[in-house]
Amino acid sequence: MTSAEVIELFERYVMPTYARWPLVFVRGRGARVWDADGREYLDFGGGIAVNLLGHAAITEAVARAAQQLVHVSNLYYHPGQGLLAKRLVELVGLPGKVFFCNSGAEANEALFKLARRWGHAEGRYEIIVFHDSFHGRTLAGITATGQDKVKKGFEPLVPGFRHVPFNDLDAVASAVGPQTVAVLLEPIQGESGIRPAAADFLRGLRRLCDERKLLLMYDEVQCGLGRTGDFCAWRTLAPEAIPDAMSWAKGLAGGFPMGAMWAREPHQDVLGPGTHASTFGGTPLACAVALAVLETVEREGLVRNARELGEYLMQRLRSLRGVREVRGRGLMIGVELTCEARPVLQALMDAGLLAVAGGTQVVRLLPPLNITRAEADEAIAKFERALATIMPAASAATVGGG
């Protein structure tokens, strides 16, 4: 099929909920993808932080698991779910338990339900959330999200969420009332342009949550799972600010849909039998793939690779003309530009590099954790070329002025 034929099919039969770029992909390998016309791209969007190991990396794990057992339901036990939960608890390094689901929005729903159930006897249910946050597209997810554009037209929203400015501890403290039960935040805000929480802010939240008996909950759907150079993103910011519960999804099974919620002792049994469920949550197939992904991350030292190549990329990106600021940790990078991100993303595509927008002026890089130094250099070269096509005048001025 040609690209035009595929796009035509979408226009006729797929609901128009996404503003898509006119690119049709048919094949991928590692950090590279090919479109229907055979054109090659370096994929530093990573399918929005999903393809932890790149393309065609989970093929064997999927095939092997699919031959054994795909699904049995949560009416029964199977080895994979227990082993994966154990592995995740070990990677966090704190005693706790895990609930499995299929997406980030669902993992956050599990956090909301954990908090409500925990506070129910005391009539507490309100969750403090933050401006510019993103927590998914379910009704509670868009309510929790701190961006008006996702809520518009879907009112009435879910009661029990209160928004305050990010990185403003006083605002959180003043927002706490008799009904407050939890604080939820992304340690590094993703969709709004890679904004890390300040270390003092996280430490202050931990203190406040202890004082006021609130759950501190982190949405690590995008920033978690090693991308930032530590299995837990919050540990790269303030290792003392340990959460009571946390959500994961995106990269968890390297592209196979999976989400999870972790809760620390003594909250790990709050959601007892019958309180929460997901038909597809933690299938033998999904768990086997996630175990294989985590095993590869460990065997190949990819968390360290993410940290080192992330630092290298950020340092080189800072020197590019047209770049105002570079933020992030590891391979979760936000490049804030001096101009709009959209034309730059287009120019990056023309140069053969895929990236993702974040806010209006930020280009996000969320590549696989196993990229090489050569691929990082190639991405920088493409970035430089793309910026030069967008700002030729500035280029002349810089050269002339220097």
Ligand SMILES: *Cc1c(COP(=O)(O)O)cnc(C)c1O
């Ligand atoms: C992507 C994302 C979500 C939503 O995940 P889905 O799998 O799309 O439901 C929630 N929170 C954060 C921080 C995300 O980046």
